[in-house]
Amino acid sequence: MLIIKKIRDEKFLILLWVLIPALIISISSYGFFIGDVMGGVLLSFLPAAFITVISVAAALFAxxxxFKLARYVWLTVNLTALLVATLSANRPIADAVEGAETLLAxxxxILSFPFGLLVPYVIMINFFVLKNSSGIASxxxxxFGFFMVxxxxxxLLFPLIINKIRPR
Structure with a gap:
């Protein structure tokens, strides 16, 4: 109950949302020092995605x-991850596309967990049936598949379920 009270105070969520860009900046600066800024930026989206999902799950009870603000944060992290992955895939180094695809996946x-666990199976079927190669389009x-799920x-689904079970 204490956690839900903190969520209602909104300070907990604000702290998480401030932590997202701080993580991205700090991990990206590590990439600067090792000579791979774009790789550092791309890598920073793993903990940022984790914190985003925690904040969205907590905001379901706020x-x-x-909750509307949490949706904007989630959308921003998703769109920024796509932008960074696309820019990273265009780098003139070997395996740039594969590295960007892996980290973005x-x-x-994380951002679409738990139902996002089904998306790789659809991608795998698409790859083997249609023989799609890797690239910016893939x-x-x-x-898009992960984003929609x-x-x-x-x-849509979780708020509906929570509103059904929440006492009136």
């Missing part, structure tokens, strides 16, 4: 205005 898996297609579960 006021509607707080992990970040999106990167965007993979992102995550959005439907976090902002």
């Amino acid at each position: 006021k509607k205005s707080v 992990y970040a999106m898996l 990167l965007c297609g993979m992102w 995550g959005y439907i579960q976090w902002f």
Whole structure:
């Protein structure tokens, strides 16, 4: 009950939301020191995605205005991850696309957890049946699959379930 009280105070969620860009900046600066800024930025989305999902799950029990803000944070992290992965895939180094796809897949898996666990199976079937190669188009297609599953579960299905079981 103490956790839910803190969520209602909204300070807990604000702290999490401030932590997201702080993580991205700090891990990206590590990439700067090792000579791979874009790799550091891309890597920073793994903990950022984790914190985003925790904040969205917590916001399910907060006021509607707080939950709406959590949706904007989730959307921003998703779109920024796609932008960074796309820019990273265009780097003139070997395996840039594969590295960007891998890190984006992990970040999106976290952002769309738990139903996002089904998306890799659809991607795998698509790859073997249609013989799609990797590239920016497959990167965007993979992102879109995870994005839709995550959005439907976090902002349509879970609120519906919680409103049904919540005492009136």
